[in-house]
Amino acid sequence: MLFTIQVNNRKIRAEKGETILSALNRNGIIIPTLCRMKDFTPTGACRICVVEVEGRENLVTACSQPVEEWMKIRTHSPRVITARKTIVELLLSNHPDDCLYCDKNLNCELQKLAEELNIRERRIRARKIKPRLDQSSHAIVRELSKCILCGRCVRVCEEVITTTSLDFINKGSKIHVGPSMDRDFNFSSCINCGQCVMVCPTGALHEKHNINEVQEYLNNPEFMKIIQYSPLVASGIAEELGIRYNREFERMLNSILRKIGFEKVFAAGAGTDICLYEIAEQLTEKVKEKHDKPLYISACPAWVKYAEQFMPDLIPELSTVKSPQQVTGILIKTVVAAETGIRPEKIFSVSATPCLAMKFEARRDGMMRKGISDVDTVMTVRELARLIRLYGVDVSNVAPEPFDEPLSGYSSSASLTEVSGGFAEAVGRLYLFMKTGKEADRQMFRKLRMSVSFREVTVNSGEEELKIAVADGLTGLEKLKREQAAGKNYDLIEVMTCPGGCVNGAGMPFSSARDEKKTRVKTIYLADDTDAINTPSKSPVLINIYEKMIKENKEISDRKIFHTHFEKRDVLL
Amino acid sequence: MDDLKKFLTEKVLLSESDTLPPETEKMLEVIRREKTDKPVIYISSGTSSIIAGSEKTWSEVKNYPGENSKDTELVRVGCNGPLSYEPFMCIQLPGKNKLFFRNITEEKVEPLLNGIFHSDISEEDLVGQHGNSGFGIWQGIPFIDELPWFALQKRVVLGNCGCYDPESIEEYIARGGYRAFMKAIRHYTYDEVCTIVEKSGLRGRSGGGYPTGLKWKQALNTATASRYLICNAKESDPGAFTDRTILESDPHRLVEGIAIASYAIGATTAYVFFRKDSPVALGKLLGAIASAKDYGLLGHNIHSSGYNLDIIVRAEPGAFVCGEETALISTLEGRRGMPQLKPPYPAISGLFGKPTVINNVETLMNVPLIMQNGPEWFRSMGTDTSPGTKVFSVGGKARLAGVIEVEMGTTLRSLVEDIAGGIREGKELKAVQMGGASGFFITPENLELQIDFDIIREKGLSMGAGGLIVVDEQTCIVELVRYYMEFIRNESCGKCIPCREGTSRMLEILDSVIRKPANEDSGTTLERFKGVMQLETIATVMKDTSLCGLGQSAPNPFLSALNNFREEFEEHIFDRKCRANVCRGLRTFSIDVEKCTGCTACASKCPVNAIYGTRLQPFFIVEEKCTGCGICFDICKFSAIKVK
Amino acid sequence: MDKDIDVILKKFKPGRREELLPLLQEIQETNGHLSEEAIVKAGRFVGLSTTKIYGVATFYDQFRFIPSGKVCLKICNGTSCFMSGSGAVINRIREETGFEAGQTGRDGVFSYEITTCMGGCHHGPVLSVNGEYLTSVKPEQIPDLLKKLKFIIEND
Numbered sequence A: 001m002l003f004t005i006q007v008n009n010r011k012i013r014a015e016k017g018e019t020i021l022s023a024l025n026r027n028g029i030i031i032p033t034l035c036r037m038k039d040f041t042p043t044g045a046c047r048i049c050v051v052e053v054e055g056r057e058n059l060v061t062a063c064s065q066p067v068e069e070w071m072k073i074r075t076h077s078p079r080v081i082t083a084r085k086t087i088v089e090l091l092l093s094n095h096p097d098d099c100l101y102c103d104k105n106l107n108c109e110l111q112k113l114a115e116e117l118n119i120r121e122r123r124i125r126a127r128k129i130k131p132r133l134d135q136s137s138h139a140i141v142r143e144l145s146k147c148i149l150c151g152r153c154v155r156v157c158e159e160v161i162t163t164t165s166l167d168f169i170n171k172g173s174k175i176h177v178g179p180s181m182d183r184d185f186n187f188s189s190c191i192n193c194g195q196c197v198m199v200c201p202t203g204a205l206h207e208k209h210n211i212n213e214v215q216e217y218l219n220n221p222e223f224m225k226i227i228q229y230s231p232l233v234a235s236g237i238a239e240e241l242g243i244r245y246n247r248e249f250e251r252m253l254n255s256i257l258r259k260i261g262f263e264k265v266f267a268a269g270a271g272t273d274i275c276l277y278e279i280a281e282q283l284t285e286k287v288k289e290k291h292d293k294p295l296y297i298s299a300c301p302a303w304v305k306y307a308e309q310f311m312p313d314l315i316p317e318l319s320t321v322k323s324p325q326q327v328t329g330i331l332i333k334t335v336v337a338a339e340t341g342i343r344p345e346k347i348f349s350v351s352a353t354p355c356l357a358m359k360f361e362a363r364r365d366g367m368m369r370k371g372i373s374d375v376d377t378v379m380t381v382r383e384l385a386r387l388i389r390l391y392g393v394d395v396s397n398v399a400p401e402p403f404d405e406p407l408s409g410y411s412s413s414a415s416l417t418e419v420s421g422g423f424a425e426a427v428g429r430l431y432l433f434m435k436t437g438k439e440a441d442r443q444m445f446r447k448l449r450m451s452v453s454f455r456e457v458t459v460n461s462g463e464e465e466l467k468i469a470v471a472d473g474l475t476g477l478e479k480l481k482r483e484q485a486a487g488k489n490y491d492l493i494e495v496m497t498c499p500g501g502c503v504n505g506a507g508m509p510f511s512s513a514r515d516e517k518k519t520r521v522k523t524i525y526l527a528d529d530t531d532a533i534n535t536p537s538k539s540p541v542l543i544n545i546y547e548k549m550i551k552e553n554k555e556i557s558d559r560k561i562f563h564t565h566f567e568k569r570d571v572l573l
Numbered sequence B: 001m002d003d004l005k006k007f008l009t010e011k012v013l014l015s016e017s018d019t020l021p022p023e024t025e026k027m028l029e030v031i032r033r034e035k036t037d038k039p040v041i042y043i044s045s046g047t048s049s050i051i052a053g054s055e056k057t058w059s060e061v062k063n064y065p066g067e068n069s070k071d072t073e074l075v076r077v078g079c080n081g082p083l084s085y086e087p088f089m090c091i092q093l094p095g096k097n098k099l100f101f102r103n104i105t106e107e108k109v110e111p112l113l114n115g116i117f118h119s120d121i122s123e124e125d126l127v128g129q130h131g132n133s134g135f136g137i138w139q140g141i142p143f144i145d146e147l148p149w150f151a152l153q154k155r156v157v158l159g160n161c162g163c164y165d166p167e168s169i170e171e172y173i174a175r176g177g178y179r180a181f182m183k184a185i186r187h188y189t190y191d192e193v194c195t196i197v198e199k200s201g202l203r204g205r206s207g208g209g210y211p212t213g214l215k216w217k218q219a220l221n222t223a224t225a226s227r228y229l230i231c232n233a234k235e236s237d238p239g240a241f242t243d244r245t246i247l248e249s250d251p252h253r254l255v256e257g258i259a260i261a262s263y264a265i266g267a268t269t270a271y272v273f274f275r276k277d278s279p280v281a282l283g284k285l286l287g288a289i290a291s292a293k294d295y296g297l298l299g300h301n302i303h304s305s306g307y308n309l310d311i312i313v314r315a316e317p318g319a320f321v322c323g324e325e326t327a328l329i330s331t332l333e334g335r336r337g338m339p340q341l342k343p344p345y346p347a348i349s350g351l352f353g354k355p356t357v358i359n360n361v362e363t364l365m366n367v368p369l370i371m372q373n374g375p376e377w378f379r380s381m382g383t384d385t386s387p388g389t390k391v392f393s394v395g396g397k398a399r400l401a402g403v404i405e406v407e408m409g410t411t412l413r414s415l416v417e418d419i420a421g422g423i424r425e426g427k428e429l430k431a432v433q434m435g436g437a438s439g440f441f442i443t444p445e446n447l448e449l450q451i452d453f454d455i456i457r458e459k460g461l462s463m464g465a466g467g468l469i470v471v472d473e474q475t476c477i478v479e480l481v482r483y484y485m486e487f488i489r490n491e492s493c494g495k496c497i498p499c500r501e502g503t504s505r506m507l508e509i510l511d512s513v514i515r516k517p518a519n520e521d522s523g524t525t526l527e528r529f530k531g532v533m534q535l536e537t538i539a540t541v542m543k544d545t546s547l548c549g550l551g552q553s554a555p556n557p558f559l560s561a562l563n564n565f566r567e568e569f570e571e572h573i574f575d576r577k578c579r580a581n582v583c584r585g586l587r588t589f590s591i592d593v594e595k596c597t598g599c600t601a602c603a604s605k606c607p608v609n610a611i612y613g614t615r616l617q618p619f620f621i622v623e624e625k626c627t628g629c630g631i632c633f634d635i636c637k638f639s640a641i642k643v644k
Numbered sequence C: 001m002d003k004d005i006d007v008i009l010k011k012f013k014p015g016r017r018e019e020l021l022p023l024l025q026e027i028q029e030t031n032g033h034l035s036e037e038a039i040v041k042a043g044r045f046v047g048l049s050t051t052k053i054y055g056v057a058t059f060y061d062q063f064r065f066i067p068s069g070k071v072c073l074k075i076c077n078g079t080s081c082f083m084s085g086s087g088a089v090i091n092r093i094r095e096e097t098g099f100e101a102g103q104t105g106r107d108g109v110f111s112y113e114i115t116t117c118m119g120g121c122h123h124g125p126v127l128s129v130n131g132e133y134l135t136s137v138k139p140e141q142i143p144d145l146l147k148k149l150k151f152i153i154e155n156d
């Protein structure tokens, strides 16, 4: 039901049941918010969004108050502005003033608010909060002194990621956000997905930086510098650098990276194709043995840690195939090393990803052979963009270049794996292809591309049926468990921690608008429809690796190095 | 025992008529100890009494070897007098009026009892005789109802307090207890009970003054399978003790009030959210609930009415803010006690998402009386818009501190000066602080203020839950404001920015006012002054934007102190002087060269090493370093340290 | 201690969040504090992560996470007691013991807590030691009181 309310002496249309904020936004009035998150129930914690409602003694929060027909609202009266400004000044009064050195500099909502509210003087003085830094995690740094206690991280971790690894601790002036028992992060049940980092409005949560390390090696002539990056990274970099993305940009990125000093630039997608192939084989094996247990895809390191902590019984069912990043890494340290004649310990191998959990993954047990890590350093898209800026490359003025051989290309299936449901679809298609020698009809997998948290599909390969389930985000896991408890059996299950998949990974740009993310997904689907090489087994790179390289290289000829193991993890749950 | 239960149940509780037959009444008189041929000794037993030593008094009386002791009945009762009378003892000899003695500590027991049993009454600790029992009068002894403490009070809610054994449901029933509840469940519908309470004009006693009947109806009219009643016995105010006193002295009436209120909203489960640190009160409450169950007054199908009710007691785990309704609900649900957004209001969606009514202890104490005596009776007391009475716990420097109940409309002056006897030790009254940590200061000129929700609100003040602190000239207002601010800063839940950060900033600024920084030039004075100027903006924004009542009212003590005692703040800021001479941080210490023997005692104890000197020569204090802790002053055996 | 927790848990119904606080309260009362083990077990019992249990428990003053001392002093800092000088008493206790309210001394003998009004306002400041009340306490009394209590504990 629509009705009219008065805002700033003008009439606007509002809808029954919506909040003041939504009515205002629809009518082109912007109210700052800090604790609010789209699609979450409001908590009213920050009070930044207050407006004046005639007849109400106090100001009311626009993000939570439902509109009512009698309302006369003032959104920017002196009283309101003073209130908002004072609230931000209160936050700043003991804030570390660390902008120049801060991870969120120029991306910080607090900084932006201070600017928008025209705060130009420190009126309220207070002792600065003592810095408290928790760098114990491989992926995430917590800087408690920058936390404004908006509670967004707590809610994401509890309601979206469901591990509930963060909560408020204590109350009043002692309140802070932290993991169980207020321990350091590495003892906690955090699975490093980084979604809390994505929602944190300030620099209180950010990724662990590896730029310095990369720079050090870039300057060290003794090492061969190699970088791999996944298909999504190029679009993320384009966005961070403010360039319109098209598929040609990937080839431009190759030359940018070479300008920075990477001697070889590889497509992590090549590793993905191998993963897909290995998993499809495992699946074939399982189906042949009439295994009643499903095969769980283990490409998402956050999901793997989740399973190790919360569902240890399921570990035997996790596919042992390493993730694309690690597979690419191992190829670099074996095949590439052999080809170039450089000892693997003299290779410095960097991976750029849309994912934070991969920083953790690279440090896992089993990701190292004979003291040599599969991947030496992992950088997020944001870090890589920073590195590019640091090296002063004029990105508008580079000539496109191809990837280096031998990991120089990938099938469109590999790009698909970075969207939720895509990994399962790619494995499914490959499985059918390997079985029948024919391209599977894509329409059969249509259901895996829907946007609900749990999806399933049954595809028919002629002789038998293949049942596939997809948990899109860990909330989908609940539904999966329920289905299984009700007696449903699946052959293949994909779980991705970030809702929507790696397109929403915590290594991607902070600023991405929803539409941008949707476009990303569309581009990937479109490529899959148009690319000539859409199945891993058609990729010349893959064929070359399996047909030639594996055979020539003793180290990898048994393909064991593409596999790893998982173990129950003891953390405070 | 079972006979008594049967009798009370059949002849009293289930009696259809309002007046009981004379033979029943006679029995009840015996239970009420109005007809007794034994001497009865009543000893106060509340926490306050225990603190003052009543348990020792009790065992002393038990061991009293006098010849009459075996036939003497000993009763623990709640409290009805000022705190300064604790522990009190009432002695009732057969056929004679009860005598009221104060401060009967253990050593006084023997002489007192020796005297009494030989009709030799010690006047020293005698307060007076109870004049309303229709027994023989003691000649020459004043009637206590004529003393201002009792005469000017209107003890309705507290009517039973100090008169009976709070552990005896029999006595409570003999005093008319539970008949209102029986009436409600047997003769009225839910809606009718709400209407009666609505008509009475009862308003929430926790301070807001929200009409109780209206709140009940909102919950009742929300269609759902279940509803809850919560009795808020949290008593958050740092200086209040009314709820505890009520629970310790008359827990049965509260249980009856809860039962009626639950019935009125159709709730079958009620919770009591209980203040921690009151083991005595908790014991009494649990006892009262158990005996009510035993009498079939709680539980399944209460006396065949078809109504079921369980009362669950939950001890509050320690957080001031849990007194706030939505925070209270969070706590009961096992969450952090952080206030939630309203709407939805608890009466629509509260505990476990169900309609929930939350009422204060005092509010519920009024309910049985209203049911029994009718709404008109209730309206005959107090003012038009605030009928009834109000209970206050008067503390601070009052001569007769304690729990006091007055009719609405009484002036604060009468309450503080006449009933509570003004200030202790002949000092001057500086202010009365009403409403605790979120309350206001009222100066002596404004004591004509009438106690009435609307009058108080019109003045921009708030009544609070009943804490009343009498402030004398020896109290530093700035320090007291700082005390409240520190309390609130610690108790803020930390959820919203204006309250969490605002209280911290205000406390820091107040600290800078009452403490001297190590080095100060005129610039720093100005900074400090600017700080105080900012306080007002911060305070206004906190009131305007905080999520819950705690943050919204947190600046009240400061703002009202600043309004009324601005010059005291200015003295602290500019003259660095505390007129009450309490702010240690502002004192200047120096050593009198004439008196100092150079014993080094002070220098070795000074925590900041501000004292220098050579052994056996006069020492001196470096003023810039001294923090004014005063340790040296206490240490010096030669009175050589001077304070300014 | 291990057993105690399981015994306590038996009295409650599992999987019900509203039982969490009563359950923690009982563990706190029995053991004097909430150990990590208690938090883990309570979490499993109620079906919540330990992060949540810890978050809830730290909100409330009642819960401690280190054992309390053999003697726990409770000092009233209600408004009346404050006006009668409880602040100085608290300061003195802090200075004498060397730690803050809510903490426990290294030797495990003392801990102290600050409460709001205990009901003895006229006799403030009020201090309670193991259920015994002391009234009109002066800061000067503190050193002797602590010495006496320590003596009693050590010779018990």
Ligand SMILES: Cc1cc2nc3c(=O)[nH]c(=O)nc-3n(C[C@H](O)[C@H](O)[C@H](O)COP(=O)(O)O)c2cc1C
Pocket: B203, B204, B205, B206, B207, B208, B209, B210, B212, B232, B233, B234, B235, B236, B237, B320, B321, B322, B323, B324, B325, B326, B358, B359, B360, B361, B363, B364, B465, B548, B549, B550
């Ligand atoms: C910070 C805060 C603390 C409160 N503490 C108490 C309390 O201790 N006891 C109480 O009865 N009401 C307290 N209240 C008021 C309650 O929220 C609620 O309004 C009251 O219990 C309703 O009872 P009434 O309608 O009978 O007055 C508090 C409110 C706030 C904002």
Ligand code: SF4
Pocket: A095, A096, A097, A098, A099, A100, A102, A103, A104, A105, A106, A108, A109, A110, A111, A146, A202, A203, A204
């Ligand atoms: S969190 Fe924001 S405001 Fe704070 S230092 Fe970082 S960029 Fe600046």
Ligand code: SF4
Pocket: A100
């Ligand atoms: S914006 Fe101001 S503070 Fe920041 S670097 Fe520039 S001059 Fe310095």
Ligand code: SF4
Pocket: A140, A156, A157, A161, A163, A164, A165, A166, A189, A190, A191, A192, A193, A194, A195, A196, A197
């Ligand atoms: S990284 Fe993910 S699991 Fe870890 S705290 Fe953040 S949201 Fe929770």
Ligand code: SF4
Pocket: A146, A147, A148, A149, A150, A151, A152, A153, A154, A177, A196, A199, A200, A201, A202, A204, A205
């Ligand atoms: S860490 Fe970030 S998201 Fe979490 S509460 Fe603090 S500011 Fe908000």
Ligand code: SF4
Pocket: A192, A193, A299, A300, A301, A302, A303, A354, A355, A356, A357, A358, A496, A497, A498, A501, A502, A503, A504, A505, A506
């Ligand atoms: S979904 Fe992708 S980005 Fe997110 S944690 Fe898993 S692998 Fe990383």
Ligand code: SF4
Pocket: B321, B338, B339, B491, B492, B493, B494, B495, B496, B497, B499, B500, B546, B547, B548, B549, B550, B551, B552
């Ligand atoms: S006003 Fe204070 S107590 Fe209330 S919600 Fe905000 S921070 Fe918590």
Ligand code: SF4
Pocket: B589, B605, B606, B607, B608, B609, B610, B611, B621, B625, B626, B627, B628, B629, B630, B631, B632, B633
């Ligand atoms: S008052 Fe305290 S700080 Fe100052 S000189 Fe004496 S002992 Fe030292």
Ligand code: SF4
Pocket: B591, B595, B596, B597, B598, B599, B600, B601, B602, B603, B618, B619, B635, B636, B637, B638, B639, B640, B641
């Ligand atoms: S204690 Fe007194 S006499 Fe001794 S040195 Fe200090 S001031 Fe002088």
Ligand code: FES
Pocket: A032, A033, A034, A035, A036, A042, A043, A044, A045, A046, A047, A048, A049, A050, A061, A062, A063, A064
């Ligand atoms: S955005 Fe509305 S209260 Fe935070």
Ligand code: FES
Pocket: B044, B045, B046, B047, B048, B049, B078, B079, B080, B081, B082, B083, B086, B245, B402, B403
């Ligand atoms: S008379 Fe006993 S506490 Fe009031």
Ligand code: FES
Pocket: B238, B239, B395, C076, C077, C078, C079, C080, C081, C082, C116, C117, C118, C119, C120, C121, C122, C124, C125, C126
């Ligand atoms: S304030 Fe301490 S007992 Fe009341």
